[in-house]
Amino acid sequence: MTTTLTPESLHIPESSLATEARAAVVVWQREMIRFVKDRSRILSSLAQPLLFLFVLGSGLGSLLNSSAGGSVQFTTFLFPGVMAISVLFTAAFAGISIVWDREFGFLREMLVAPVSTASILVGKALGGASVATLQCLVLLALAGLVGVPYDPLMLLGMIGLIFLMAFMITALGLVLAARVRQVQTAMPLVQLVITPLMFLSGALFPLSGLPTWLTVLTHVNPMTYAVEPLRSLVFDHLDVDAATRARFDPGIVWGTWVVPVGVQILMTIGFCVLLLALAVWRFRRTE
Amino acid sequence: MDTTTGPSGPAVSVRGLVKRYGSGEKQVEAVRGIDLEVARGETFGFLGPNGAGKSTTINILCTLVEPTAGDAEVVGLDVVRDRAAVRRRIGLVFQDPTLDGPMSGEQNLRFHQELYGVDRRRAPGRREEVLRMVGLWERRADEVRTYSGGMRRRLEIARGLLHSPQVLFLDEPTIGLDPQTRGSIWDYVAELHHTEEITVFVTTHYMDEAEHCDRIAIMNEGRIVALDTPDALKAQVGADRVTITTDDDEAALRALRTEFGLEGAVREGVVSIAVPDGAGFVPRLFDRLGVGIRSVTVTRPSLDDVFLAHTGTTIRDAETGPSMHPMAMRMRGR
Numbered sequence: 285m286t287t288t289l290t291p292e293s294l295h296i297p298e299s300s301l302a303t304e305a306r307a308a309v310v311v312w313q314r315e316m317i318r319f320v321k322d323r324s325r326i327l328s329s330l331a332q333p334l335l336f337l338f339v340l341g342s343g344l345g346s347l348l349n350s351s352a353g354g355s356v357q358f359t360t361f362l363f364p365g366v367m368a369i370s371v372l373f374t375a376a377f378a379g380i381s382i383v384w385d386r387e388f389g390f391l392r393e394m395l396v397a398p399v400s401t402a403s404i405l406v407g408k409a410l411g412g413a414s415v416a417t418l419q420c421l422v423l424l425a426l427a428g429l430v431g432v433p434y435d436p437l438m439l440l441g442m443i444g445l446i447f448l449m450a451f452m453i454t455a456l457g458l459v460l461a462a463r464v465r466q467v468q469t470a471m472p473l474v475q476l477v478i479t480p481l482m483f484l485s486g487a488l489f490p491l492s493g494l495p496t497w498l499t500v501l502t503h504v505n506p507m508t509y510a511v512e513p514l515r516s517l518v519f520d521h522l523d524v525d526a527a528t529r530a531r532f533d534p535g536i537v538w539g540t541w542v543v544p545v546g547v548q549i550l551m552t553i554g555f556c557v558l559l560l561a562l563a564v565w566r567f568r569r570t571e
Numbered sequence: 572m573d574t575t576t577g578p579s580g581p582a583v584s585v586r587g588l589v590k591r592y593g594s595g596e597k598q599v600e601a602v603r604g605i606d607l608e609v610a611r612g613e614t615f616g617f618l619g620p621n622g623a624g625k626s627t628t629i630n631i632l633c634t635l636v637e638p639t640a641g642d643a644e645v646v647g648l649d650v651v652r653d654r655a656a657v658r659r660r661i662g663l664v665f666q667d668p669t670l671d672g673p674m675s676g677e678q679n680l681r682f683h684q685e686l687y688g689v690d691r692r693r694a695p696g697r698r699e700e701v702l703r704m705v706g707l708w709e710r711r712a713d714e715v716r717t718y719s720g721g722m723r724r725r726l727e728i729a730r731g732l733l734h735s736p737q738v739l740f741l742d743e744p745t746i747g748l749d750p751q752t753r754g755s756i757w758d759y760v761a762e763l764h765h766t767e768e769i770t771v772f773v774t775t776h777y778m779d780e781a782e783h784c785d786r787i788a789i790m791n792e793g794r795i796v797a798l799d800t801p802d803a804l805k806a807q808v809g810a811d812r813v814t815i816t817t818d819d820d821e822a823a824l825r826a827l828r829t830e831f832g833l834e835g836a837v838r839e840g841v842v843s844i845a846v847p848d849g850a851g852f853v854p855r856l857f858d859r860l861g862v863g864i865r866s867v868t869v870t871r872p873s874l875d876d877v878f879l880a881h882t883g884t885t886i887r888d889a890e891t892g893p894s895m896h897p898m899a900m901r902m903r904g905r
Contacts, residue, residue, distance in 0.1 A: 299655055303688035310685035318673055389669035396635060397686035398658040 299398065307399040308407035315378065315411025319418070326419065329377075333370040333423055336488075337362055337430065356524055359430040361532045364514040365487035367423055367446055368507065371416045372482055375450040376474050378412025379457015383470040386461075395567075402564045405458055409560055412454030417447045431522075438521045442514060448552050449510035455559035456506075462566035481507045486515070492534035503538065506555040509548040512536055516545050580647045582738050582770035583609035583632060587641035590627050601627040603793035604641070609770060609786075611737075614760065616784030617774040618874070624793040625774040626666065629742050632772070633663055646737050659687065662731030662739040666746060668723055672716035676707055676726050679715055680733055687734040701729035704766065705759055721752035728759060732767065739763070741773040745780060757783045778874040787874075789881055796881040801874060808872040808880045811849030813856070814841050818863035830859045 297303055319326070337359060345358030385391040394404045424442065427434060460477060464470050482488070484498075485507035494502070502508050512535065519533045536543040590602040602624045609615045617625050630636040631643055634654045643650045648657045670679055677698060684694045702708040705725035715723065724744060731739055741760070745753040761783060763769050773784065781787045782801050789797040789804075797804055817823040820837045827835045827844060835844045846852045849869035857864060879885055 297688045298659075306688055307686050310682055314671065314674065314678075314682060317678065321673055385671075388672065389665070389667050390671045392665065392667075393669040393671075393683070394686065396633070396658065396663060397683075398655045398688075399686060 299400075304399055304403040307397065307403040308410065311394065311404055311407025312411045312414065315408065315415060319415045329370070329374055329419060330422055332373065333366045336369055337366045337423075337426075340488075341366075341430075356522065356528050356532055357431050360432060360518075360522065361490070361515075362488070363427065363430045363432050364442075364518050365485075365511065367420050367442070367514060368449065368485060368487040368511045369482055370420055370423060371446055371450045372453055372478050372507070374416040374419050375412045375453035376457040376460075376478050378415050379409070379454040379459075380461045380464070380470045380474050381412075382408060382458060382461045383464045383467055386465070387467050401567050402560075405455075405560060405563050405567065408458060409451050409454045409556075412457065413447050413451035416450035416454070417443060420446045420450075432518055433521055435521050438517060441517050445510070445514045445517065445549070448549070448556065449507075449514070452506060452510060452552055452556045452559060455556060455563055458563035459559055459566060462563060481505055484508070485511045487511050490532055490534055491536065492531070503536070506552070508536060509543075509551045509555070513545045513548050513552075580611075581608045581644075582611045582613065582646060583607070583615070583772060584644045584647075585628075585632075585641070586643075588628065588631065588638055588643055589640040590624075590631060590636065591639045600793055602631070602638075605790075605793075605795045607788055607795060607798060609772060611770055612764070612768060613785045614764070614771040614773065614783065616781045616787035617772065617790060618776070618778070618781045618787050618878070619774075619790035620776055623790040625776075625790055626742060628790070629740055629772070629774055633661060633740055634658055659734070660737045662734070662736035664724075664727045664731045664739070664741045664744055666743040668727070670715045670723055670726060670730075673714060675712050675714055676702070676718070677711040679726065680730055683730050683733050689734050697733060697735075701732050704732075704762065705729045721748055721755065724748060724752075724756060725759065728756070732763075732769075735767070736769065738770045738772060741771065743774055743776070745775065745777065753777070753780070778878065781874050789878060791878075791882045797877065804874065804877045805872045808876045809847060810845035810872060811847065811852075812843055812845055812870040812872070812876075813849045813852055813867065814843040814870070815856070815867045816841055816865045817860075818865070823860060823862045826860050826862055830861075831855075 341359040341362040345362075348358050382391060385394070395401065397404075421443070424439060427439075456477070457474065460473055461470065464473060484502045484505045486502060487507070491499070491502050491508070512533075515533050516535070519529055524532075536548065585605060585607045588602055588605045589600070592599045592601060605624075605628065617629065619625050627636060631638050632645055632650060634650045634657050637651055645657050646660050648660070650657050671682070674682065680698045680702070681694070684698070689697065698711075699708065702711050705728060707722060707726055707729065710718070710722070715726065718726065728739075728741070728744065731741075744760075745756050748756065757780065760771055760773070763771060775781060784801065786798065786800050787804065788795045797807075799807070815823070820840070820842055823842050824835050824837065827833045827842075833844055833846065835842045844852075849871075853867060853869060856867070875885060
């Protein structure tokens with residue numbers, strides 16, 4: 285057996301940033317492989333946001349437009365919100381899918397490797413974020429149908445913001461998945477957490493003139509700070525007067541302070557880091 | 572430390588190892604102080620019924636569980652202090668499957684190589700090598716979910732070898748497989764000795780499988796009750812077993828007592844006698860028994876007998892008893 289490699293010739297390197305990065309990348313690649321193979325999932329998960337946009341959006345829109353008028357279609361307002369809804373469900377599912385990995389044993393293969401849990405979970409979160417963003421590209425292509433211009437810079441900016449939002453939600457999914465042993469409990473748990481995040485984020489209606497208790501809830505929802513930059517970016521590229529914009533895109537106001545979009549984006553990045561760190565901590569404790 | 576990490580030091584060294592789970596009244600002592608040493612290149616079998624503490628011990632050696640007390644070293648590295656370094660030098664095949672079904676066999680292997688940071692230039696060649704070794708090269712592009720149970724287990728063994736570990740840990744590698752597949756798994760393990768310079772540490776509760784090992788340790792109720800080569804262990808039990816069917820069992824028993832001074836036992840119409848040299852005993856038996864003998868078999872002592880001799884129970888009884896009633900087992904054990 286002259287072809288046999290001796291252990292020394294294949295010596296496994298000691299831990300370094302490079303080996304950790306390779307681990308994260310291969311975990312990400314696996315998510316991509318699964319995404320490409322699972323075409324039925326891609327199609328079925330597009331159905332929900334499309335229903336929201338064209339059925340709910342058109343239905344509510346006719347009600348609003350007849351009474352309030354204005355130069356903005358309700359579906360135009362809803363467009364970034366529907367992106368957020370699509371991200372919420374796709375990314376949360378991608379995060380919680382680690383429960384399936386646990387069920388089928390593959391999580392063990394990942395966690396016994398000589399790399400840190402953080403690298404594995406970063407790979408997983410990047411994978412979920414990529415999958416959710418790719419799904420949104422299909423929705424983005426429909427921008428023209430709801431009166432959103434195909435501005436290249438705006439579209440690039442939206443993709444960036446969607447990716448950030450998706451990373452945050454995948455990390456949240458991972459936090460939820462850390463203690464879940466059974467696949468059957470995973471889906472109801474996602475629904476339980478995701479649905480309020482959706483309704484309280486400003487994705488479906490503007491966050492102005494709400495009762496105080498509702499305003500407080502929207503302000504503690506991390507999703508709020510990921511949705512508003514997206515909507516703000518879209519409205520920057522619409523031809524609307526100040527009054528209409530104030531009605532449909534009131535921004536986020538803490539007391540009297542209007543939170544700048546830049547601060548919101550920084551907050552979203554902060555949530556990403558925080559949730560991922562929490563997920564790593566919980567996984568280290570349970571596995 | 573340099574002397575022990577060199578090729579001359581033991582592959583596995585364990586001293587006073589104890590593992591307790593829980594606390595107070597409910598505390599369970601899974602491992603109750605074991606010592607053992609496994610030499611480089613050895614195939615070492617860890618034998619015992621379910622719940623004997625085999626998996627806990629192997630999990631400690633693989634750095635997955637921390638011991639309550641005692642020391643464990645793998646290729647001279649402490650399993651608690653040098654966790655990552657130990658992991659890089661060992662291969663693991665778990666009791667439960669840990670493959671990704673939607674990925675192909677080769678994708679599963681590539682995933683593992685990336686996780687372990689295997690040199691990219693050598694990675695494809697090494698993948699081919701291990702896939703050919705376990706006979707899965709032709710099926711490498713197929714999704715693992717289309718593989719049979721035996722193929723999956725072979726792929727896991729191949730994966731465990733990918734990063735050229737110095738010690739390969741196999742926890743019940745043949746559990747749930749049919750006898751033929753079990754045999755082929757052991758053929759691959761045996762082949763490792765020719766192709767890789769590797770120490771194999773394997774647990775099993777199939778007595779017959781322990782015959783494939785250079786040395787075996789028998790574990791029961793958290794302790795090692797015997798540790799030697801399979802032949803030496805069988806020699807300790809001593810007796811061969813001669814079983815005969817006769818025209819008159821009662822007369823045969825009496826004749827055994829008077830003619831040979833031996834106590835036979837009748838079970839299900841078969842008389843069995845324990846003697847040091849079964850083959851030499853048979854001619855004398857025919858000469859002097861005086862009762863018609865219709866058939867005779869001679870069996871060398873098996874590891875089942877070894878287990879029985881050391882624990883006072885058969886492995887089958889030990890399996891059904893302790894896992895369900897740990898307290899009862901403990902009382903009976905004393």
